[in-house]
Amino acid sequence: MEVEDSVGSRLRNRQLALEFIRRTGGCSRSEIMRELGLSRSGVNHLVSALLDEGIIETQTEGPEKPARRGRPSTYLVYRGESGHVAGLDYGHGHVTVAIANLNGEVLAESTARVDVDHDPSGAMEVGKEVFDGLVAQVGGPQIQHVVVGIPGPIDPRTGLMRVPTVLAEWRGLSPQAEFERVFGLPVTMSHDAMLGAYGESTRGAARGLSNVLYIKVSGGVGAAMILNGRPYMGTSGLAGEIGHAPLQGSTELCRCGNRGCLESVVSADTIRRQLGLSAGREFAADSFDVREVTDAAGVRILSEAGWTLGRLLADLCNCLNPQRVVLGGALGAYSSTFLQGVEQSIARYAQPGVIDDLTVVHSQLTDRSEIVGAVMLAAERAAQLVSLGVATERAELVLQ
Ligand SMILES: [Zn+2]
Numbered sequence: 019m020e021v022e023d024s025v026g027s028r029l030r031n032r033q034l035a036l037e038f039i040r041r042t043g044g045c046s047r048s049e050i051m052r053e054l055g056l057s058r059s060g061v062n063h064l065v066s067a068l069l070d071e072g073i074i075e076t077q078t079e080g081p082e083k084p085a086r087r088g089r090p091s092t093y094l095v096y097r098g099e100s101g102h103v104a105g106l107d108y109g110h111g112h113v114t115v116a117i118a119n120l121n122g123e124v125l126a127e128s129t130a131r132v133d134v135d136h137d138p139s140g141a142m143e144v145g146k147e148v149f150d151g152l153v154a155q156v157g158g159p160q161i162q163h164v165v166v167g168i169p170g171p172i173d174p175r176t177g178l179m180r181v182p183t184v185l186a187e188w189r190g191l192s193p194q195a196e197f198e199r200v201f202g203l204p205v206t207m208s209h210d211a212m213l214g215a216y217g218e219s220t221r222g223a224a225r226g227l228s229n230v231l232y233i234k235v236s237g238g239v240g241a242a243m244i245l246n247g248r249p250y251m252g253t254s255g256l257a258g259e260i261g262h263a264p265l266q267g268s269t270e271l272c273r274c275g276n277r278g279c280l281e282s283v284v285s286a287d288t289i290r291r292q293l294g295l296s297a298g299r300e301f302a303a304d305s306f307d308v309r310e311v312t313d314a315a316g317v318r319i320l321s322e323a324g325w326t327l328g329r330l331l332a333d334l335c336n337c338l339n340p341q342r343v344v345l346g347g348a349l350g351a352y353s354s355t356f357l358q359g360v361e362q363s364i365a366r367y368a369q370p371g372v373i374d375d376l377t378v379v380h381s382q383l384t385d386r387s388e389i390v391g392a393v394m395l396a397a398e399r400a401a402q403l404v405s406l407g408v409a410t411e412r413a414e415l416v417l418q
Pocket of ligand 1: 056261262272273274275276281282
């Protein structure tokens with residue numbers, strides 16, 4: 019029994035080390051030691067075997083890692099170029115599709131506009147058309163796994179969309195089964211903000227951090243939590259649904275039929291309309307760049323929206339005591355005025371001790387956090403299927 023346990027633990031360490039190397043896009047032996055809590059000799063033994071088998075290789079140039087001080091002389095890099103995966107990131111009005119290798123390196127990417135909220139089958143068809151075009155563009159590789167993010171909660175126990183007011187037309191659907199039928203491939207579903215959090219925690223501003231709030235501020239507002247290094251989705255997948263939290267004193271009508279929801283006041287679409295009003299002209303949704311807003315009225319609108327979001331995030335920070343709040347999405351990733359509003363509001367309303375250890379930053383992957391998270395998760399899923407067959411806790415928890 020002891021011998022079996024020891025073999026099991028070696029296999030598990032090997033799996034975790036390989037997963038870490040792939041997820042980080044390249045790391046040092048010391049980082050593996052820290053991540054897995056192993057001795058140097060244990061890591062050397064394990065890494066030598068992976069190098070001998072040609073599963074990983076050493077490189078002198080590593081990925082950009084701003085959080086790190088100094089730089090090791092060699093990186094260990096996963097040699098996963100031969101496999102391919104796909105990610106689809108649905109917003110309320112668009113889908114972005116990417117094809118990547120098992121290192122999470124995106125080989126082709128494209129975005130199409132589609133009415134996701136009211137036309138689930140149309141949204142799936144458009145996603146498949148874009149996917150087919152990209153697969154042809156990169157030479158027709160066999161896709162091993164597809165991860166799809168949608169802007170609404172899926173019950174992780176049943177895989178069903180159950181909330182009647184968010185993505186109402188999707189209610190009762192089992193998106194995973196539908197996408198698997200349309201694509202003819204294994205599919206993993208996720209909430210879009212959770213993919214954003216995953217993208218930032220593997221390749222972006224939340225790398226290496228255990229307690230993170232990721233907030234996607236785009237056509238809607240969604241939050242995802244990584245707590246103690248693991249994604250947290252709640253009992254029925256509704257954790258982080260802050261978009262429809264009611265704001266005191268607000269009476270704006272929301273798409274969910276209620277009044278005064280956070281996203282009826284703070285979403286990118288609402289802000290764009292308000293900025294258009296103050297500028298005396300309409301801004302087109304697909305060409306509007308929030309970074310170009312410098313006039314006094316525009317700055318006031320962005321700052322106030324940030325303050326409103328920050329007021330709600332302060333309560334979350336009081337409850338969860340995170341190390342970092344990462345703002346992503348079309349608005350959160352780009353507007354420094356909006357970010358300052360969030361920061362000042364959290365500082366005003368959260369407890370002083372909570373603020374001491376907290377930083378508020380833009381997503382490092384700009385508004386691509388979700389699509390990067392999708393291909394990273396797909397690569398993780400595919401690599402498990404092809405190489406080791408031992409499910410990791412992280413992958414088990416990421417969704418369903
Ligand atoms: Zn609402």
